[in-house]
Amino acid sequence: MLAPGGRPEPRTWLALWRQISWLACWIALCAAEAVPACPFPCTCDGRGLQVDCSGLGLTALPPGLPAATRSLLLLNNRLSSLPGGAFANLSGLQRLDLSNNFLDRLPRAAFGDLGNLTELQLRNNSLRALDTALLRPLPRLRHLDLSLNGLARLPPGLFDGLPALRSLSLRANRLQSLDRRTFEPLVGLQLLQVSDNPWECDCHLRDFKRWLEWFSYRGGRLDQLACTLPKELRGKDMRMVPMEMFNYCSQLEDQNSSAGQEVPGPPCTKASPEPAKPKPGPEPEPEPSTACPQKQRPRPVSVRRAIGTVIIAGVVCGVVCIMMVVAAAYGCIYASLMAKYHRELKKRQPLMGDPEGEHEDQKQISSVA
Numbered sequence: 001m002l003a004p005g006g007r008p009e010p011r012t013w014l015a016l017w018r019q020i021s022w023l024a025c026w027i028a029l030c031a032a033e034a035v036p037a038c039p040f041p042c043t044c045d046g047r048g049l050q051v052d053c054s055g056l057g058l059t060a061l062p063p064g065l066p067a068a069t070r071s072l073l074l075l076n077n078r079l080s081s082l083p084g085g086a087f088a089n090l091s092g093l094q095r096l097d098l099s100n101n102f103l104d105r106l107p108r109a110a111f112g113d114l115g116n117l118t119e120l121q122l123r124n125n126s127l128r129a130l131d132t133a134l135l136r137p138l139p140r141l142r143h144l145d146l147s148l149n150g151l152a153r154l155p156p157g158l159f160d161g162l163p164a165l166r167s168l169s170l171r172a173n174r175l176q177s178l179d180r181r182t183f184e185p186l187v188g189l190q191l192l193q194v195s196d197n198p199w200e201c202d203c204h205l206r207d208f209k210r211w212l213e214w215f216s217y218r219g220g221r222l223d224q225l226a227c228t229l230p231k232e233l234r235g236k237d238m239r240m241v242p243m244e245m246f247n248y249c250s251q252l253e254d255q256n257s258s259a260g261q262e263v264p265g266p267p268c269t270k271a272s273p274e275p276a277k278p279k280p281g282p283e284p285e286p287e288p289s290t291a292c293p294q295k296q297r298p299r300p301v302s303v304r305r306a307i308g309t310v311i312i313a314g315v316v317c318g319v320v321c322i323m324m325v326v327a328a329a330y331g332c333i334y335a336s337l338m339a340k341y342h343r344e345l346k347k348r349q350p351l352m353g354d355p356e357g358e359h360e361d362q363k364q365i366s367s368v369a
């Protein structure tokens with residue numbers, strides 16, 4: 001096939017084969033030297049960019065992860081904690097999967113060096129709380145999965161450093177309420193999953209409902225926000241519950257604020273860890289309102305009512321004013337006409353000297369009047 005003219009000589013073929021195999025050997029050795037060693041129980045792809053340590057029953061991170069790692073799979077293991085600088089030097093890491101482990105706590109600096117991370121999977125762990133600053137070092141994060149954990153609340157500011165986030169899953173946790181301020185930094189969010197949480201559809205969730213309206217207005221998708229409490233709303237989607245159902249909230253707030261401000265409300269105490277006692281100075285009364293800007297938000301009904309009253313009052317005043325102006329103008333015109341008439345009458349009188357005419361004129365005037 002190769003040499004149609006005659007038979008190839010076996011010796012030259014053999015020599016060629018040897019050379020080729022030597023060359024292959026050298027290439028393999030050189031490549032092995034260039035590619036960093038794969039950490040022991042894990043498997044790596046050819047260039048060591050993807051390190052797969054999944055399903056190995058690991059209880060600790062394998063040592064010596066290559067600094068060039070792009071993707072690190074640690075799912076289906078038995079990790080229950082991570083050391084502080086667990087992923088130090090892995091600044092090129094883009095995808096980190098820690099699903100199906102037993103992580104119950106993450107140190108504040110766990111993801112400190114992962115400035116290029118775009119996907120973080122923490123699905124099906126035992127997380128009950130997250131540090132506010134945990135996700136701050138991840139400005140490029142696009143996908144975050146926190147589903148199937150035991151999260152009961154999200155600390156305010158948790159998502160402050162995640163402007164690039166596209167999808168977020170909070171499915172199957174123990175969340176009862178969410179604070180809209182926590183979600184406001186997520187300007188690029190497109191998909192939010194919150195189903196399978198024991199949502200309490202009360203005043204606290206009302207504000208979040210407002211954020212959801214804005215979120216879906218700009219094209220965001222939400223899976224389901226089914227109420228667990230109160231009983232009357234069980235199973236209903238919070239988005240379908242009319243806002244009027246929550247009118248009582250502003251009344252409650254008004255009552256609370258009028259009944260002395262010793263109860264600033266749970267959202268405020270959450271937002272400002274220091275309670276409202278910054279100065280024992282001469283003005284203790286107005287402090288809570290400044291320490292808690294959120295207080296002003298949930299009163300749009302009374303604000304709307306006030307604006308309505310002002311507008312109606314303005315319209316009524318305007319109409320009255322116009323009528324008064326018209327009446328005044330009418331009066332002026334009438335007065336000037338009368339004055340003119342009298343003047344002409346006086347001019348005529350000396351010429352005619354006719355008391356009858358005057359009498360007639362007076363009659364006319366009285367009839368006009």
Ligand SMILES: *[C@@H]1O[C@H](CO)[C@@H](O)[C@H](O)[C@H]1NC(C)=O
Nearest residue numbers: 064065085086087088089090
């Ligand atoms: C990270 O890199 C620094 C030097 O660049 C080194 O001293 C340190 O041991 C490395 N840390 C880890 C966990 O590899």
Ligand SMILES: *[C@@H]1O[C@H](CO)[C@@H](O)[C@H](O)[C@H]1NC(C)=O
Nearest residue numbers: 067068091092093115116117
């Ligand atoms: C990680 O991001 C930094 C900028 O924050 C960039 O300079 C660096 O090249 C990136 N590293 C990799 C491996 O992509």
Ligand SMILES: *[C@@H]1O[C@H](CO)[C@@H](O)[C@H](O)[C@H]1NC(C)=O
Nearest residue numbers: 076077100101102124125148
């Ligand atoms: C969650 O993780 C545990 C232990 O890793 C596993 O047994 C279980 O099947 C996982 N559950 C789901 C829904 O993935």
Ligand SMILES: *[C@@H]1O[C@H](CO)[C@@H](O)[C@H](O)[C@H]1NC(C)=O
Nearest residue numbers: 203249252253256263265266
């Ligand atoms: C009003 O105060 C009560 C406790 O006095 C509290 O349970 C309730 O949540 C407060 N309501 C609002 C809307 O802040």
